Amino acid sequence: MKISAIRSYPVRVGIRNQLVVKVETDEGVYGWGESGLSGREKAVVGAIEHYAEFVVGRDPMRIGALWQEMYRSQYFEGGRVLQAAISAIDIALHDIKGKALGVPVYELLGGKQRDHVPTFATTHAPPGPEMIEEAKALIDAGWTSMRLSPSGHRDGDIYEPREHIATSARWCTKAREALGDDVVLGIDYHHRLSVAEAASFCQKMPTGTLDFVEEPIRDETPEAYEALRRMTDIPFAIGEEFASKWQFLPYIERDIHQFNRIDVCNVGGLTEAMKVAGWSEAHYVDMMPHNPLGPVCTAATVHFAAAVANFSWLETRASPVETKHLGFDDAELFPVGPRLEGSVYPVSDAPGLGVEVDETLMAKQSFAFWEAPHLTRRDGSVTNW
Template sequence: MRITEIKSFLLCNPRDLHIIKIETDAGIYGVGEAGCSTREYGQEGVLRHFRECLFGMDPMRIEHIWQVLYRSAYYEGGRIITGTIAAIDMALYDIVGKALKIPVYQLLGGACRNKVFGFWTVGGLDELECADRVKEAIDGGWPAVRFAPADRIVPRALRTDLGKEDGTNVFDVRQSMAATAARFTAIYHHTDQRIPLGIDYHHRLSVAEAAQFCQMVPRGSLGFLEEPIRNENPDAYAALRAMTDVPFAIGEEWPSKWAALPYIERGLTNYARVDVGCIGGLTEAKKVAGWCEAHYIDMMPHNPIGPVCTAATIHYAASINNLTWVEVVPAFNEGASDVFPVTVERRGPCYRLPTTPGLGVEFDESAALKYPMKMHEHPHLQRPDGSYTNW
């Protein structure tokens, strides 16, 4: 079996997605999905280079192909590259699973569980409905919930109107910390501590701000604090780790096992937020999970994109022993039924393991052409003094 064609689809349904389709001379195709949203054009450019490497290769040589794609340009790595490799890697596993007539998790060592639980992001802590959603999550059997911080002063929708001067892109960190801590504490006491509650600060805090925030909520109340600071410098997390005993959830931006290395070896995270669509696919994500298991670090996969990446994440989660929960974003996975007529099935808080060969996703490329990508940027935020800050 040989690779004969690689197709790229940039679509929006309901959010921007970069889907690739790899075809073979055996009539079997595989689909994959690239991570790193808002940089899809860059990934499409990388794929143009990779096409020349992939034509004629044996799709069953997944590890070999990964090494060729990652190392052949001499300048290795980077999230745009590894996000593209991730899509190819998923598609190759899809092909091999279909060829052998087994689900992908069987290729990864078999199932460690018979279902995969997710956690629910119930919204921002400044939303009036937030407490009701937490109760709904508990009543619905969700094992954990996550909040976005209180930041109603910034728009939640993805925007293209950058550089606004009307104040709607201002993020006041001190206001956010105070409001987030107050509302979180109230909800924590209201839930009677029945399930873990986490907050995702999305890299918006400094080390000092994050340390202070951890002191603003009751000790032991935070099930996890996700990505409170930027992760380029592990020493910054080491400094923060020394200031608080709050569990950290870090890793959604790791582009490779090498980026994950210091966080794992130095015990800087308690939950590894590996993103199958960013780190280079199932091949690389599986290695990081084994590494984490040796250090008693639990996996909590990041999964914010579309149906193909979700399917790959569920197969990954099924195959690793050290799993807590996967991220579930129903709006990005359950609104594209004409493009993806068959996907992995979620019932309430959990996914049953797919039984169909490959990833268990069907892709209609003619339907995909009806939903061209709508170029967007995530909000460009600034602090009250006009300086840039992370979204």
């Protein structure tokens, strides 16, 4: 069996683009992958075209060797664009191999350790009474773990950290009081804060209010996270933007965080994700995968989550709260794929990923440039989204 073609589909699905990738073989077996670099899909398409120049014609069963060749056979290795391209190809190769062998992908990763994958959901309303009502609706729908939404991150917002952390801390405290101690509560700050601002946010709430704070500051400097670690006892969930095991290295080995927000569509696919998971297990860091994309990413991550021991929850954007606000259904484009049963994803036993794409319909979809909100402060300066 030889790889015969790699096809990229950067298409608009709902509120964002997705970059779905198909790897074909000369024996008719094909695999689907997905890239996770949201908002920069065109750059990843270009990287995939470069890789196709030497990947086409190769044996798709040699996944690890192809990963090493894509990563190492260039002077400027690594980086988010190249790793997003490698991720999509790697996931598709796992899909091919599973189909060719007649086994689900989790069997290629060591076998299934769980029959279903628990998820966490996210409220959509800004901090306030509606946010708490959404959280209650999620509990009624079966979720025991959820992420609250911070204040001030909508498009066109003026973002003043000190104002918004006060509002968010106040309503996180109210949410804990209203929801009780049994539910797991976290918040995603999308690396909007400085160390001092993040510490101040954490210190404005009683101990035990939050079970995790996600991406409070930027990740480039592990020492900054270590400084923040000394000023708060709230567990950290970080890593969704990490593009290799090497980016995870200082955080894991220096025991800075407790949850890995690993993204199989950014980190280098399932090949790299399994290495990070094993490394994390030795340091008692749980996997809490990032999953904001489409059904191909979800399917790949469900197989990953099924196969690793150190797993907590998988992000889902398919809860009734978010689907109500996002207002789109991708079931036509992806007629076969992971579907929630209550708050969990069953683990598919179908060969490969267990996902199919309506390629005819996909080819008719258009690409539309999308930009994340560009937030500014009152003085006009740019700040993080």
